[in-house]
Amino acid sequence: MKLNLRIWRQKNAEDGGRMDNYELEDISADASFLEMLDVLNESLIERSEEPVAFDHDCREGICGTCSLVINGVPHGPRRATTTCQLHMREFKDGDTITIEPFRAAAFPVLRDLCVDRGAFDRILQQGGFVSVNTGGAQDANALPIAKVEADTAFDAAACIGCGACVAACPNAAAMLFVAAKVGHLAHLPQGEPEREQRVVSMVHAMDEEGFGSCRNYYECEAACPKEISVDFIAEMNRGYRQSVSKGVSA
Amino acid sequence: MNLDPNIPDGPIQDKWDLHRFQMKLVNPANKRKFRVIIVGSGLAGGSAAATLAELGYDVDCFCYQDSARRAHSIAAQGGINAAKNYQNDGDSVWRLFYDTVKGGDFRSREANVYRLSQVSANIIDQCVAQGVPFAREYGGQLANRSFGGAQVSRTFYARGQTGQQLLLGCYAALNRQIGLGKVRMHTRKEMLDVVVADGNARGIVTRDLVTGKIESHAAHAVVLATGGYANVFFLSTNAMGCNVTATWRAHKRGAGFANPCYTQIHPTCIPVHGDFQSKLTLMSESLRNDGRVWVPSKPGETRGPAEIPDAERDYYLERKYPSFGNLAPRDIASRSAKEACDDGKGVGHGGRGVYLDFRDAIARVGEDAVRERYGNLFDMYERITDENPYKVPMRIYPAPHYTMGGLWVDYNLQSTVPGLHVIGEANFSDHGANRLGASALMQGLADGYFVLPYTIGHYFATQKPGDIDTDHPDFKRVEADVHARLNKLISIGGARTVDHFHRELGRLMWDKCGMARNAAGLEEALVRIPELREEFWSDVRIPGGDTEFNMELEKAGRVADFLEFGETMCRDALTRDESCGGHFREEHQTPDGEAVRDDANFAHAAVWEHNGPDAEPTRHVEPLSYENVELAIRSYK
Ligand SMILES: Cc1cc2nc3c(=O)[nH]c(=O)nc-3n(C[C@H](O)[C@H](O)[C@H](O)COP(=O)(O)OP(=O)(O)OC[C@H]3O[C@@H](n4cnc5c(N)ncnc54)[C@H](O)[C@@H]3O)c2cc1C
Ligand code: FES
Numbered sequence: 001m002k003l004n005l006r007i008w009r010q011k012n013a014e015d016g017g018r019m020d021n022y023e024l025e026d027i028s029a030d031a032s033f034l035e036m037l038d039v040l041n042e043s044l045i046e047r048s049e050e051p052v053a054f055d056h057d058c059r060e061g062i063c064g065t066c067s068l069v070i071n072g073v074p075h076g077p078r079r080a081t082t083t084c085q086l087h088m089r090e091f092k093d094g095d096t097i098t099i100e101p102f103r104a105a106a107f108p109v110l111r112d113l114c115v116d117r118g119a120f121d122r123i124l125q126q127g128g129f130v131s132v133n134t135g136g137a138q139d140a141n142a143l144p145i146a147k148v149e150a151d152t153a154f155d156a157a158a159c160i161g162c163g164a165c166v167a168a169c170p171n172a173a174a175m176l177f178v179a180a181k182v183g184h185l186a187h188l189p190q191g192e193p194e195r196e197q198r199v200v201s202m203v204h205a206m207d208e209e210g211f212g213s214c215r216n217y218y219e220c221e222a223a224c225p226k227e228i229s230v231d232f233i234a235e236m237n238r239g240y241r242q243s244v245s246k247g248v249s250a
Numbered sequence: 251m252n253l254d255p256n257i258p259d260g261p262i263q264d265k266w267d268l269h270r271f272q273m274k275l276v277n278p279a280n281k282r283k284f285r286v287i288i289v290g291s292g293l294a295g296g297s298a299a300a301t302l303a304e305l306g307y308d309v310d311c312f313c314y315q316d317s318a319r320r321a322h323s324i325a326a327q328g329g330i331n332a333a334k335n336y337q338n339d340g341d342s343v344w345r346l347f348y349d350t351v352k353g354g355d356f357r358s359r360e361a362n363v364y365r366l367s368q369v370s371a372n373i374i375d376q377c378v379a380q381g382v383p384f385a386r387e388y389g390g391q392l393a394n395r396s397f398g399g400a401q402v403s404r405t406f407y408a409r410g411q412t413g414q415q416l417l418l419g420c421y422a423a424l425n426r427q428i429g430l431g432k433v434r435m436h437t438r439k440e441m442l443d444v445v446v447a448d449g450n451a452r453g454i455v456t457r458d459l460v461t462g463k464i465e466s467h468a469a470h471a472v473v474l475a476t477g478g479y480a481n482v483f484f485l486s487t488n489a490m491g492c493n494v495t496a497t498w499r500a501h502k503r504g505a506g507f508a509n510p511c512y513t514q515i516h517p518t519c520i521p522v523h524g525d526f527q528s529k530l531t532l533m534s535e536s537l538r539n540d541g542r543v544w545v546p547s548k549p550g551e552t553r554g555p556a557e558i559p560d561a562e563r564d565y566y567l568e569r570k571y572p573s574f575g576n577l578a579p580r581d582i583a584s585r586s587a588k589e590a591c592d593d594g595k596g597v598g599h600g601g602r603g604v605y606l607d608f609r610d611a612i613a614r615v616g617e618d619a620v621r622e623r624y625g626n627l628f629d630m631y632e633r634i635t636d637e638n639p640y641k642v643p644m645r646i647y648p649a650p651h652y653t654m655g656g657l658w659v660d661y662n663l664q665s666t667v668p669g670l671h672v673i674g675e676a677n678f679s680d681h682g683a684n685r686l687g688a689s690a691l692m693q694g695l696a697d698g699y700f701v702l703p704y705t706i707g708h709y710f711a712t713q714k715p716g717d718i719d720t721d722h723p724d725f726k727r728v729e730a731d732v733h734a735r736l737n738k739l740i741s742i743g744g745a746r747t748v749d750h751f752h753r754e755l756g757r758l759m760w761d762k763c764g765m766a767r768n769a770a771g772l773e774e775a776l777v778r779i780p781e782l783r784e785e786f787w788s789d790v791r792i793p794g795g796d797t798e799f800n801m802e803l804e805k806a807g808r809v810a811d812f813l814e815f816g817e818t819m820c821r822d823a824l825t826r827d828e829s830c831g832g833h834f835r836e837e838h839q840t841p842d843g844e845a846v847r848d849d850a851n852f853a854h855a856a857v858w859e860h861n862g863p864d865a866e867p868t869r870h871v872e873p874l875s876y877e878n879v880e881l882a883i884r885s886y887k
Contacts (some may be wrong), residue, residue: 034529035526035528037528038528038749040750049793059490060325062324063315063489073558088595088636089636111799118317120317121319135422135699137375139375141334150385161317161319
């Protein structure tokens with residue numbers, strides 16, 4: 001198929017950036033979206049132009065490295081699918097496709113389509129764990145956990161930390177990301193001892209990083225490639241209020 | 251080259267306990283005065299970094315991704331083994347040990363494998379304590395399944411995302427230490443060289459992938475946890491950034507490289523479907539628990555799968571290996587698929603595919619039960635191929651997946667360079683010539699949580715704590731080498747892309763040093779690779795400069811290393827004149843196509859020593875002896 005691409009180009013964090021147009025021909029419908037960009041880059045290099053920088057690694061939808069806002073939608077048009085798993089059969093011959101980075105004040109652009117998502121790591125460093133050292137753990141089956149609870153914890157733990165939720169939110173809020181980690185540990189007995197402190201510290205860290213506030217648009221859930229439910233946000237809000245009312249502070 | 255494996259004395263069951271007792275300890279007050287560099291944040295590196303920080307050491311951890319959580323371990327699907335015997339089906343430390351030595355086709359070191367089996371149970375306990383949401387039964391207990399090459403159910407899993415959940419557990423432990431200021435995490439920093447000063451590993455040189463800045467980092471010990479080199483084949487199931495750079499450059503600074511020809515070709519991957527293909531996707535081996543593998547009995551069959559009656563299907567694994575059937579080990583399952591396709595019975599694009607069929611499983615347990623077990627894998631298959639595997643059988647073909655070879659290490663996980671330790675897939679590991687399913691995650695976490703934190707202390711006890719810096723002239727020399735190499739790459743200004751050369755090399759390696767190898771093909775490759783390397787260094791084009799974010803330059807450095815490494819890999823495959831595990835030499839097979847080992851001449855690890863850019867490397871050996879498992883012909887019939 002033949003495509004017109006409109007792609008965000010930006011040399012580095014200081015550069016203002018602009019949209020550039022490219023035409024591509026002979027793209028197979030079976031190619032993945034990133035393979036289509038590989039083809040574009042090979043042709044740019046052969047013409048002595050600078051290739052488009054975009055983040056990617058596993059290309060299996062699990063590492064959370066790939067990003068891209070495709071025609072206005074983080075990870076593109078197919079539900080529950082990361083950009084690397086999106087295939088060109090979702091598009092039509094002759095389509096114009098607009099490709100931009102995940103935009104948010106807390107995710108500065110590094111180059112072209114690559115952004116800095118380090119804020120996510122820093123939030124998790126403030127409580128996204130169970131404080132247990134290596135060694136000395138009891139036998140794993142000494143702590144039975146009801147299957148439904150374990151499954152709910154898993155639903156939250158499935159987050160790949162890609163940042164689509166932030167990119168989709170009109171306020172660039174990180175609530176779904178934070179709620180997924182809080183929810184994962186809140187549904188397990190291992191997370192119980194630190195539950196109150198965790199939610200308060202992580203919400204505080206999120207605010208410090210400059211993410212916006214949640215107005216219940218639920219765009220995050222719609223964009224999440226792992227379909228993480230906004231119910232976890234409601235749970236987190238409840239947990240946060242209870243903890244703060246008990247006097248827990250960050 | 252000193253290849254003393256330093257195996258402790260005593261009966262195999264007691265070696266590790268005795269060794270832990272005999273090793274020197276570091277005074278707790280001194281631990282923070284020892285700096286450790288860990289390159290890699292996957293299961294091996296992440297677990298080691300967290301644990302060493304918990305013990306009080308001063309840790310720097312590096313990865314090339316933008317977050318430690320994105321290391322390639324995240325992509326493991328199927329599960330992790332442990333000798334827990336929760337299913338009461340006769341498993342034990344001894345059985346896991348035996349299965350692993352046999353599965354590795356008697357080319358691994360017994361003492362290491364036994365230790366791995368011993369600590370396997372602790373891994374599961376540790377992960378559960380961290381909140382890893384393993385699959386559970388309705389009674390709240392942990393669930394298990396059986397996995398390729400094993401007849402007991404010892405595999406723990408978390409839906410089809412076991413690696414992700416284990417890595418998030420270890421990343422959480424790492425985050426805790428980062429938050430406490432005990433680990434300095436360096437993301438988007440690629441290690442480009444090791445600094446060996448006065449005979450000991452003393453640090454690394456890295457490139458900041460955003461700014462291009464070259465930096466030196468000094469420490470009392472360096473740990474490489476940089477994963478495997480399956481991307482030498484260009485197309486593999488590994489992430490795009492997986493590389494041999496870290497281990498290869500350490501090799502060029504003196505670390506012996508063991509068994510580079512041992513590579514694992516995974517039997518169940520989505521087949522290649524076009525020239526634009528950038529990577530191959532694994533379909534978890536757990537699918538073989540319920541899916542049946544078959545090809546049409548008649549070569550050149552044109553009917554669709556639904557129209558082929560059972561009598562005209564060849565369920566070749568069940569036929570050839572009645573006791574293991576579809577669960578035969580990976581090397582065997584892969585080779586059988588290749589054979590079927592070589593015989594003209596392959597299906598799909600280019601006749602390079604076999605069916606993995608769930609029809610019978612769906613009839614037996616229902617579509618919902620199959621969805622519960624494999625739903626996410628089926629969805630992934632459908633997204634990629636646009637075919638619904640609940641209705642038509644999957645098409646699969648083998649693909650490069652894992653590398654058993656790696657830097658040689660002794661029982662203490664130390665390489666031939668003092669102070670340079672290697673863990674996880676990056677070392678030549680405990681898997682011999684073939685790795686069993688669900689054992690890589692186990693080995694990575696065993697090394698990082700339970701082995702290295704002890705054995706590295708033994709090394710520190712021989713070192714002086716305190717100041718260490720990058721002023722040593724050896725740091726300046728290595729930095730200058732790194733700069734020179736980058737400048738050279740940028741200045742070539744040729745006509746071809748990096749991917750062009752990578753694809754060429756990959757095709758050559760797959761044809762000549764892939765699932766089946768022979769002397770003539772390997773000799774051809776040994777002529778062709780240096781030519782290709784020459785072409786690369788005179789005709790590659792890398793746009794942009796070295797002091798900016800430049801992904802082509804990153805790739806070029808990695809491909810340049812694969813172009814050197816590939817040659818050693820072929821050389822190793824050529825000199826290992828036998829078939830064993832994943833290394834199948836066509837000259838050495840039984841009339842019905844089974845691998846024939848040559849224990850008299852090859853019961854050893856081959857360890858390569860680098861002799862400079864223009865000289866041939868030297869092959870050394872570490873003899874392997876089997877005192878607890880009888881050397882036998884590996885049979886899965
Ligand atoms: C698709 C797939 C599925 C798998 N499924 C299973 C399974 O079900 N069970 C199982 O047991 N095994 C499985 N494996 C194998 C297993 O996942 C790997 O062997 C294991 O995770 C490797 O872990 P590691 O920590 O050694 O390396 P990795 O996880 O690969 O980590 C390497 C780290 O090193 C860093 N690094 C590499 N080079 C450099 C450099 N030059 N500079 C700086 N940093 C660098 C990377 O950034 C990364 O952090 C699977 C593998 C694949 C490909
Ligand atoms: S590249 Fe890993 S999720 Fe897309």
